[in-house]
Amino acid sequence: xxxxxxxxxxxxxxxxxxxxxxxxxxxxxxxxxxxxxxxxxxxxxxxxxxxxxxxxxxxxxxxxxxxxxxxxxxxxxxxxxxxxxxxxxxxxxxxxxxxxxxxxxxxxxxxxxxxxxxxxxxxxxxxxxxxxxxxxxxxxxxxxxxxxxxxxxxxxxxxxxxxxxxxxxxxxxxxxxxxxxxxxxxxxxxxxxxxxxxxxxxxxxxxxxxxxxxxxxxxxxxxxxxxxxxxxxxxxxxxxxxxxxxxxxxxxxxxxxxxxxxxxxxxxxxxxxxxxxxxxxxxxxxxxxxxxxxxxxxxxxxxxxxxxxxxxxxxxxxxxxxxxxxxxxxxxxxxxxxxxxxxxxxxxxxxxxxxxxxxxxxxxxxxxxxxxxxx
Amino acid sequence: xxxxxxxxxxxxxxxxxxxxxxxxxxxxxxxxxxxxxxxxxxxxxxxxxxxxxxxxxxxxxxxxxxxxxxxxxxxxxxxxxxxxxxxxxxxxxxxxxxxxxxxxxxxxxxxxxxxxxxxxxxxxxxxxxxxxxxxxxxxxxxxxxxxxxxxxxxxxxxxxxxxxxxxxxxxxxxxxxxxxxxxxxxxxxxxxxxxxxxxxxxxxxxxxxxxxxxxxxxxxxxxxxxxxxxxxxxxxxxxxxxxxxxxxxxxxxxxxxxxxxxxxxxxxxxxxxxxxxxxxxxxxxxxxxxxxxxxxxxxxxxxxxxxxxxxxxxxxxxxxxxxxxxxxxxxxxxxxxxxxxxxxxxxxxxxxxxxxxxxxxxxxxxxxxxxxxxxxxxxxxxxxxxxxxxxxxxxxxxxxxxxxxxxxxxxxxxxxxxxxxxxxxxxxxxxxxxxx
Numbered sequence: 001x002x003x004x005x006x007x008x009x010x011x012x013x014x015x016x017x018x019x020x021x022x023x024x025x026x027x028x029x030x031x032x033x034x035x036x037x038x039x040x041x042x043x044x045x046x047x048x049x050x051x052x053x054x055x056x057x058x059x060x061x062x063x064x065x066x067x068x069x070x071x072x073x074x075x076x077x078x079x080x081x082x083x084x085x086x087x088x089x090x091x092x093x094x095x096x097x098x099x100x101x102x103x104x105x106x107x108x109x110x111x112x113x114x115x116x117x118x119x120x121x122x123x124x125x126x127x128x129x130x131x132x133x134x135x136x137x138x139x140x141x142x143x144x145x146x147x148x149x150x151x152x153x154x155x156x157x158x159x160x161x162x163x164x165x166x167x168x169x170x171x172x173x174x175x176x177x178x179x180x181x182x183x184x185x186x187x188x189x190x191x192x193x194x195x196x197x198x199x200x201x202x203x204x205x206x207x208x209x210x211x212x213x214x215x216x217x218x219x220x221x222x223x224x225x226x227x228x229x230x231x232x233x234x235x236x237x238x239x240x241x242x243x244x245x246x247x248x249x250x251x252x253x254x255x256x257x258x259x260x261x262x263x264x265x266x267x268x269x270x271x272x273x274x275x276x277x278x279x280x281x282x283x284x285x286x287x288x289x290x291x292x293x294x295x296x297x298x299x300x301x302x303x304x305x306x307x308x309x310x311x312x313x314x315x316x317x318x319x320x321x322x323x324x325x326x327x328x329x330x331x332x333x334x335x336x337x338x339x340x341x342x343x344x345x346x347x348x349x350x351x352x353x354x355x356x357x358x359x360x361x362x363x364x365x366x367x368x369x370x371x372x373x374x375x
Numbered sequence: 376x377x378x379x380x381x382x383x384x385x386x387x388x389x390x391x392x393x394x395x396x397x398x399x400x401x402x403x404x405x406x407x408x409x410x411x412x413x414x415x416x417x418x419x420x421x422x423x424x425x426x427x428x429x430x431x432x433x434x435x436x437x438x439x440x441x442x443x444x445x446x447x448x449x450x451x452x453x454x455x456x457x458x459x460x461x462x463x464x465x466x467x468x469x470x471x472x473x474x475x476x477x478x479x480x481x482x483x484x485x486x487x488x489x490x491x492x493x494x495x496x497x498x499x500x501x502x503x504x505x506x507x508x509x510x511x512x513x514x515x516x517x518x519x520x521x522x523x524x525x526x527x528x529x530x531x532x533x534x535x536x537x538x539x540x541x542x543x544x545x546x547x548x549x550x551x552x553x554x555x556x557x558x559x560x561x562x563x564x565x566x567x568x569x570x571x572x573x574x575x576x577x578x579x580x581x582x583x584x585x586x587x588x589x590x591x592x593x594x595x596x597x598x599x600x601x602x603x604x605x606x607x608x609x610x611x612x613x614x615x616x617x618x619x620x621x622x623x624x625x626x627x628x629x630x631x632x633x634x635x636x637x638x639x640x641x642x643x644x645x646x647x648x649x650x651x652x653x654x655x656x657x658x659x660x661x662x663x664x665x666x667x668x669x670x671x672x673x674x675x676x677x678x679x680x681x682x683x684x685x686x687x688x689x690x691x692x693x694x695x696x697x698x699x700x701x702x703x704x705x706x707x708x709x710x711x712x713x714x715x716x717x718x719x720x721x722x723x724x725x726x727x728x729x730x731x732x733x734x735x736x737x738x739x740x741x742x743x744x745x746x747x748x749x750x751x752x753x754x755x756x757x758x759x760x761x762x763x764x765x766x767x768x769x770x771x772x773x774x775x776x777x778x779x780x781x782x783x784x785x786x787x788x789x790x791x792x793x794x795x796x797x798x799x800x801x802x803x804x805x806x807x808x809x810x811x
Contacts, residue, residue: 018636024683032684032707124634321678322655325705336681341630343653 013134020128023333035331039358041349042335044170044200044311046233048285048352051278053271054234061264070266072258074241077270081241084273085213091243093252094269096260098199098227098240103129105223105242107255109161109193110135117155118164119147121172121341123197126164145305146174149184156192163188166197167212168204171340171347173307178210190221193248198224199240200309202231202279203286209308213243220245223252228265230310231282232272237265286310289350296360300367310350313337318370320346326369330362382409383445390431390438390457398427402444402453409446412515416451418492419512423453425489426508430457448575449568450494450513458505497727516565519548527553527613530583530591533620535627538582538593540570546582546593550610557662557670558644559607561731572597581627583620592648594624602638602798609648621648629653632679638798642675653677655704658794660808663765665735674794674806682706687773687803688713690782696792697773697805706797713779721745724781726755736766744777749784756788756809767809774802 023029026038050058071077074094082089095101106116106129116130120139130137138160140151147165156163165184168175176184181196188194196212212224227240239261242252272278293312297304304314316323320336323346327334337345348359386401388394402423406416423442430440434457443454490496495511527549538546544566550559562568572578573595582593591614596606606628609621632640642649643660654675661669684707689697691712701708724745729738737759745751759767769790771778790807797803 018634021680021683023681028684032709120630127634317652319653319655319677321681322705324681325678325707328707329705338629338633338679341633343626343629343633 011134014132017128017132029328029333030331033325033328033331035329037331039332039351039355041351041355041359042333042347043235044230044309044347044349045235046231046282046310047355048233048278048282050233050268051272051275053274054232054268057268057271058264061267065263068263069259070261070263073256074261074266077241077266080270080273081243085243087213087216087243088246090246091216091249092241093243093249093256094239094241094261094266095256096240097229097238098197098225098242099125099129100238100257100260101225101240101242101252102126102195103133104252104255104257105162105193105195106130106133106135108252114159114161115157116162116164117152117160117192119152119166119169122147122164122166123170123199124340126195126197142169142172142174144174145169145172145307147176149176149180153184153187156188160192162193162195164195164197166199167210168200168308170200170309171311171313171335171337171342171345172305173309173311173313174305175204175206175209175308177208179208181210182215185215185219185222188221193221193223194219195223195225199227199230201226203283203310204308205283206308216243216245220248223248228269228272231279232269234265234268234272237262237268239265239269282310285352286350288353289356292353292356293348293350293360300360300364305345311347312350313342313345313347315345317367318344320344323366326366327359327362330365332359332362334359383443385441385443387439387441389436390434390440391436392428392431394440395424395427395431398440398442399424401442405444406451406453406512409444409451410514411451411512415512415515419451419453419510422489422492422496422510422512423455425492426455426510429489430455434458447577449516449571449577450511453510453512455508455510456505514568514571516567518564519544519551519566528589529613529615529618530585530589530620533583533585533591533623535581535623536584538573538580538590540574542582542584542590543570543573543580546580546590546610549590549612550593550608553612554610554646557672558646559610560644563607569595579628579631581624583624591618592620592624594628596628596632596640598637599641600800601636603796604632604635604637604640606640606642607644608646609650610646611648618648622650625650625653629677629679635679637679639796640677640679641796641799643672645673645675649675651675657704657796658700660768660793660806661766663735665763665765667765674796676797678797682797684708685774685798685802686711688776688779689773690779692786693779693782693792693805697795700795704795704797706795706803708803711776713776715780722747724748724751726751728755728759730759730762730764735764736768737762737764739767739769741769741771741778741781744780748781749787752781752784752788769807769809770800771805771807772800772802773805774800 030038077094078089078092081092102125115136115138117138118126119142121142127137138155140148140155185194198212215222223242223244225242229235294306297314302314304312306312320338324336335347337347384405399420403416403420406419438458440457445452493510494513497509547563547566547569550563573580578595578597580595583591590612592609592611594608596604599605609624611618611620614620654677657674657676659671659673661671663669687708687710689710689712722745724747725742727740727742769785785807790809792805793808794806795803
């Protein structure tokens with residue numbers, strides 16, 4: 001049997017693409033780094049866990065139900081979302097995490113020679129999916145840590161099909177106000193699909209922050225992403241969704257893999273929508289954690305970027321990947337930002353106070369080890 | 376990593392001497408067409424002649440040989456693949472000597488000659504369990520002028536650009552004029568070569584230029600393996616201490632490789648302007664000049680991804696050094712020991728040596744372990760001593776278990792482990808230095 005002729009079989013754009021290597025499981029990491037506990041401050045997870053109603057669903061999930069296929073198009077969840085946002089159920093598509101719906105959208109609109117436009121320092125999956133699908137990802141540098149609307153408009157050409165705006169931006173926490181977003185949508189004027197990724201929408205309390213769901217009627221080229229992974233703490237179940245005009249969603253549905261969202265995820269997600277207290281509790285925790293971090297980082301004379309979302313980015317006087325290893329040996333998992341093209345920055349998930357205090361304690365110890373910062 | 380694989384020609388023949396003229400003609404004319412001068416083309420042709428003749432002698436006539444000749448701008452690469460299993464790589468040792476009384480050895484002398492005709496010769500496993508010989512002959516380039524063609528001046532506002540060939544020549548000339556030779560690679564002596572390396576995608580370069588086009592600084596980098604990028608510089612021209620140019624150049628370089636397969640970025644020839652906050656200190660190597668004066672050079676490293684952990688093969692005598700370095704660097708590593716439990720070993724070891732006369736330096740890498748490791752190493756050191764090379768290094772790949780068998784012979788011969796380069800090869804690399 002001959003070896004497969006990979007050089008001939010594999011498309012050039014796949015040969016160029018570097019696979020993403022996810023972290024090892026926590027237990028393996030603890031063994032590797034010799035730590036007994038592991039505080040996960042790397043993935044913007046909600047340490048409060050899912051809302052009580054969703055916990056009940058998870059606790060009560062009957063094992064025999066695992067043998068039955070889920071609803072192929074998340075029927076009940078879409079109806080519940082439609083009721084919540086005052087839209088039609090056919091305006092929603094549910095996916096195996098928001099990552100899957102990103103793939104649906106790119107597949108639906110791009111063909112050979114097309115491109116997408118987004119920022120250079122933002123959630124990387126837009127860029128990845130475009131590139132491993134053979135499309136050009138045009139990356140516009142951030143301006144003052146925020147998406148550069150004018151730069152993005154200049155980058156668009158007649159082969160641009162999609163514009164991805166992460167609002168608020170991960171990892172900088174900057175956002176476009178309602179006024180700025182509307183101005184942008186007016187200029188685009190339906191020539192491209194504008195994807196507004198609102199993965200962290202539920203964390204934002206600013207009054208001028210736009211609600212994409214309320215704009216679809218006026219802007220039928222707008223597609224909004226939301227997720228149950230962050231605020232609703234269902235990251236382990238992988239469930240997210242998109243919403244748009246019926247015409248646009250009908251196109252995206254053609255590339256949608258049905259049955260990709262499991263029954264437990266659908267039922268738990270549906271239950272989260274009943275609970276308003278969970279959002280209040282989480283916002284309070286994030287507010288307290290952010291205030292504490294900002295104060296402590298100021299005391300340590302470290303610069304940071306703190307905006308919306310349940311995260312904060314800070315600049316270290318050392319390599320962020322070295323900092324990652326040093327934090328890991330102390331049982332704290334942070335996200336190094338080199339891969340986001342922010343060398344020497346790390347991103348911290350804002351968590352409960354005990355974790356934030358442990359983080360600051362570890363940070364001080366790591367800084368004290370640096371030759372030029374020793375007292 | 377967009378290396379220009381260049382234009383290529385290939386010829387498939389059989390291991391019969393009757394095909395020799397066809398092979399030599401193919402290689403010679405190909406080399407001339409690809410830009411080698413006559414001297415270079417002749418040397419490459421002679422090397423191929425020796426190798427082809429040797430292959431004909433040691434294999435049956437029905438074996439196919441494929442010769443591929445390609446242009447990589449600054450060099451001509453000839454690759455010879457053949458399904459031969461009894462290839463004596465021992466002959467590629469720098470110390471290999473052929474006995475006039477041994478007919479088999481005389482037959483193999485051609486291989487030794489071939490290895491001396493070219494700039495680089497590598498032997499690896501080829502298709503169908505055969506061998507793949509890669510011969511590299513570089514083009515000849517004139518040395519840089521001693522006269523500076525740029526008057527350094529302070530640049531207050533700047534932008535980062537990919538320098539065009541003429542600017543690149545000015546930059547390399549300026550580096551040669553303003554920096555000691557141990558702070559830039561030998562290739563910088565030949566600006567035309569650097570231009571070809573950059574144009575061919577082997578090197579990448581960034582320059583900081585002011586509004587009037589004056590150059591404030593530059594940084595170059597290249598891939599030394601599938602996982603590691605090495606950078607040179609930043610080199611600053613006429614800038615005040617603390618200029619923002621160094622940091623901007625470094626961050627742009629890191630940004631450029633941030634989403635690539637690179638696991639590490641190293642700086643082994645760090646200038647004073649290297650922004651230390653982006654790097655980790657791996658340890659020091661000492662470079663001696665011809666008079667024996669030593670300059671300590673710190674090896675710097677930056678990891679490009681979060682470390683997922685790895686295994687490192689280790690000889691027990693290297694363990695204390697490795698544990699201290701891994702502890703200091705907070706590197707998650709599981710150390711696995713290589714032990715001799717009486718299994719049959721190859722009688723002969725093979726070493727490859729890269730000599731860089733301008734840097735007064737030789738770097739030895741193991742190609743194969745064998746029972747004669749100690750003698751072979753001593754033989755190489757004796758030869759390098761005769762060449763008056765002051766700086767001798769040995770690079771060991773801890774991802775390849777048999778390489779660690781050289782540990783004891785190295786320590787016995789006066790080498791000491793100096794630096795661990797994470798992910799420098801298949802696994803981490805240890806750089807040993809002789810007598811330092």
